[in-house]
Amino acid sequence: MALPELARLLAFDDQYSRDRDQAPLFLHRRDRRYALNTTMSGDDAEQNPALNVDHWLQSMGASTASRTSAARSPTVKDHRIARWRRLHGIFIAVGAGLGLLSMASLLFYNGGVQINLTVLLAFMALQLFLTGFTVVQSVVGWRPWAWLAPANTRAQTQTDYLGALQPAQMARVAQSGGLSFALSGLLTLLVLVTVQDLAFGWSTTLETSAQAYYRLTAAIAWPWQSVWPAAVPDLALVQDTRFFRLGSDTTVDGSRWGEWWPFVAMAWFTYVVIPRLVARVFASLWLRHRCRILLARHPGMLALKDRMRTPVVETGTASDTAQSQPLDNQTAFSARPSAQPHLRLLWAGASSDIVDPQSTVREFALGGEASLEEDQRAIDEGAEILGRQARPVVEILVNAWEPATAELEDCLILCRESWPAQSHLYLCATGIAADRPPTVAQLAQWHRFCQRSHARVELVAQNQLTTGEPS
Numbered sequence: 001m002a003l004p005e006l007a008r009l010l011a012f013d014d015q016y017s018r019d020r021d022q023a024p025l026f027l028h029r030r031d032r033r034y035a036l037n038t039t040m041s042g043d044d045a046e047q048n049p050a051l052n053v054d055h056w057l058q059s060m061g062a063s064t065a066s067r068t069s070a071a072r073s074p075t076v077k078d079h080r081i082a083r084w085r086r087l088h089g090i091f092i093a094v095g096a097g098l099g100l101l102s103m104a105s106l107l108f109y110n111g112g113v114q115i116n117l118t119v120l121l122a123f124m125a126l127q128l129f130l131t132g133f134t135v136v137q138s139v140v141g142w143r144p145w146a147w148l149a150p151a152n153t154r155a156q157t158q159t160d161y162l163g164a165l166q167p168a169q170m171a172r173v174a175q176s177g178g179l180s181f182a183l184s185g186l187l188t189l190l191v192l193v194t195v196q197d198l199a200f201g202w203s204t205t206l207e208t209s210a211q212a213y214y215r216l217t218a219a220i221a222w223p224w225q226s227v228w229p230a231a232v233p234d235l236a237l238v239q240d241t242r243f244f245r246l247g248s249d250t251t252v253d254g255s256r257w258g259e260w261w262p263f264v265a266m267a268w269f270t271y272v273v274i275p276r277l278v279a280r281v282f283a284s285l286w287l288r289h290r291c292r293i294l295l296a297r298h299p300g301m302l303a304l305k306d307r308m309r310t311p312v313v314e315t316g317t318a319s320d321t322a323q324s325q326p327l328d329n330q331t332a333f334s335a336r337p338s339a340q341p342h343l344r345l346l347w348a349g350a351s352s353d354i355v356d357p358q359s360t361v362r363e364f365a366l367g368g369e370a371s372l373e374e375d376q377r378a379i380d381e382g383a384e385i386l387g388r389q390a391r392p393v394v395e396i397l398v399n400a401w402e403p404a405t406a407e408l409e410d411c412l413i414l415c416r417e418s419w420p421a422q423s424h425l426y427l428c429a430t431g432i433a434a435d436r437p438p439t440v441a442q443l444a445q446w447h448r449f450c451q452r453s454h455a456r457v458e459l460v461a462q463n464q465l466t467t468g469e470p471s
Helices: 004-019 024-039 053-059 067-072 076-106 117-140 166-195 210-220 235-240 254-296 299-309 318-322 372-386 406-418 440-452
Strands: 343-347 363-366 393-399 424-430 457-460
Touching: 004 053, 004 076, 004 254, 004 299, 024 053, 024 299, 076 117, 076 166, 117 166, 117 254, 166 254, 210 235, 210 254, 235 254, 343 372, 343 406, 363 372, 372 406, 393 406, 406 424, 424 440, 440 457
Parallel strands: 343 363, 343 393, 393 424, 424 457
Antiparallel strands: none
């Protein structure tokens, strides 16, 4: 199961990567406006802007993915998290199988030599050691099993957050597998006790007296001595169930050999199941903590808070500050197609009445209030329409006063993938009304958007440019 902290960190990092293609002034305006409208209030707001990262990501259209990409397929970060989920499920399944086989092997009894309690206790000690070892490796960041991690998280760089989280992720996966192993082993023990007459005893090559072995078992049973006294062995049971390699002692009452099972079950539960459960909870908490730390120290987070806290100070005219090159003529725009477009997309509530009120071109509304299914259906229908044209032409209308978002970029890329390769995409940024065309400052951002877009879209003018302040 994916942790919300991990999904939030990856979503923020993806948004940070997209923002690096935007102009610094645009980012400052956008985030300062967000801070003033939604998160900042009171006298301390200027110095300590409150930031709800989830809300900010949703406002940027990047909570877990852009709407268009989500309609197409699982997102990139969903794929990355899905790899960990698959590995998590594999470890749980393998752990359950190994727990069953291990306990069945340890408790194998064919009517000859008793099941050796010393071997069982040594195996429990090994499980306790592995539990602690996994906790330590996750805290210190060691990667003893990096080869098991998904391929896309093995290499670690300064910005590779999945790589940085790999030790904590792997520890969480390993503890889940260990917990599955422990529970499966306990269940197997209880089943075998029910269906078989198991015979337990103890023996060791070392010179060990029954009194010493009794003190050992009494110390092990101390945690549950007041909860289940029957699971605490007495000295007589220890003396009566010692066996030797030749089995020469025939005076032992065989009925006592089965009295060890409560002790074995409680020892397994106390020293294998509980430590694994505690370690599994710790692994999740540690991973959440690491995600929060990495998000707080993310360079994009520091820059975002600075933009939210600092007022926007502009010098010169709007056209000087909003664009890298002046847009005082039509040279920055492509010529509008002489023929009618074969398809028109209305992005996020843009109106076609401002451009061509008499047009009979097939129109589709995408983004904005349109659902993911409606977006995908419009793209599919558009592919059928354009597939019948020799030189398909598509016009995309956007509201000039709205910012160019990564969601639109994803939509256009998806259109490119679904439509004929020879399709020509023209973007037209419309003003508030036919007599109020977009300003130079508004068109500048769309000019930059078309220049860096991977969807190969060209910008066309609505009617004429104005040089006044944005409306």
